[in-house]
Amino acid sequence: MKVVPVPQLADNYAYLVIDPARAVAGVVDVAEAGPVLEAARRHDVTLTAILSTHHHFDHVAGNESLLDELPKGSVEVYGYSGDAERIPGITRPLDDGEEFELAGLRGRAMFIPAHTRGHLAYYFEADKSVFTGDTMFAGGCGRLFEGDAAQMKASLEKLAALPDDTLVYCGHEYTQGNLRFAATLEPNNAELGRRREEVDALIASGKPSVPTTIAIEKQTNPFLRSASPELVASVQAQVAGLGADPVEVFAATRTLKDSF
Numbered sequence: 110m111k112v113v114p115v116p117q118l119a120d121n122y123a124y125l126v127i128d129p130a131r132a133v134a135g136v137v138d139v140a141e142a143g144p145v146l147e148a149a150r151r152h153d154v155t156l157t158a159i160l161s162t163h164h165h166f167d168h169v170a171g172n173e174s175l176l177d178e179l180p181k182g183s184v185e186v187y188g189y190s191g192d193a194e195r196i197p198g199i200t201r202p203l204d205d206g207e208e209f210e211l212a213g214l215r216g217r218a219m220f221i222p223a224h225t226r227g228h229l230a231y232y233f234e235a236d237k238s239v240f241t242g243d244t245m246f247a248g249g250c251g252r253l254f255e256g257d258a259a260q261m262k263a264s265l266e267k268l269a270a271l272p273d274d275t276l277v278y279c280g281h282e283y284t285q286g287n288l289r290f291a292a293t294l295e296p297n298n299a300e301l302g303r304r305r306e307e308v309d310a311l312i313a314s315g316k317p318s319v320p321t322t323i324a325i326e327k328q329t330n331p332f333l334r335s336a337s338p339e340l341v342a343s344v345q346a347q348v349a350g351l352g353a354d355p356v357e358v359f360a361a362t363r364t365l366k367d368s369f
């Protein structure tokens with residue numbers, strides 16, 4: 110597998126997921142068809158699938174116009190079965206755990222609701238890669254639009270249970286801001302300091318901060334660190350009466366981030 114990030118709108122990423130042996134690609138989350146078609150041409154691949162993580166416009170607004178530009182019936186559109194009515198052009202509704210083939214690549218849908226009630230990740234086990242949309246970001250997580258803190262915590266833990274060396278491709282370039290917030294909660298987390306330097310250097314040289322890895326996220330993402338004593342103490346210092354219950358700490362962390 111070869112993965113090509115394709116910048117979309119202000120700070121979104123679509124991703125070409127390429128099977129180099131067949132010169133075929135799927136694309137994760139299309140906001141704008143033009144840059145996706147241009148990237149496919151540049152890499153000389155035929156697009157045969159759209160993998161939509163969730164229904165928000167900045168992830169699916171380009172589905173129909175991309176389909177219009179490609180041979181009719183040549184492109185499968187994947188999305189969560191329970192949210193099919195909100196995924197434009199869907200042809201292959203997927204349930205949690207359902208497997209699919211993208212040229213020679215084998216993928217699996219993971220149901221990870223909370224940002225929206227019908228959110229999927231696309232996991233490619235043999236290629237050690239997962240596309241997490243707006244659920245797990247590098248250094249953060251999506252806002253709770255259609256689910257609650259307990260649900261988001263469970264969805265993130267489902268992703269965090271993947272092997273440590275799994276590459277994580279998320280839906281937005283929010284990493285610098287996310288890590289700035291993380292550092293306010295864990296100023297003594299040495300791994301977080303090291304990661305901030307790495308990301309600042311990438312962004313300064315015009316490169317994406319993605320992919321991250323599950324190992325890096327477990328060490329630096331405040332939404333996977335509700336058991337860190339330093340993080341718990343920092344959140345408690347800002348939220349009167351907060352105990353140490355991990356879901357309540359998680360919810361309070363999410364609320365603090367909403368106004369950071």
Ligand SMILES: [Zn+2]
Binds near residue numbers: 168243
């Ligand atoms: Zn979203």
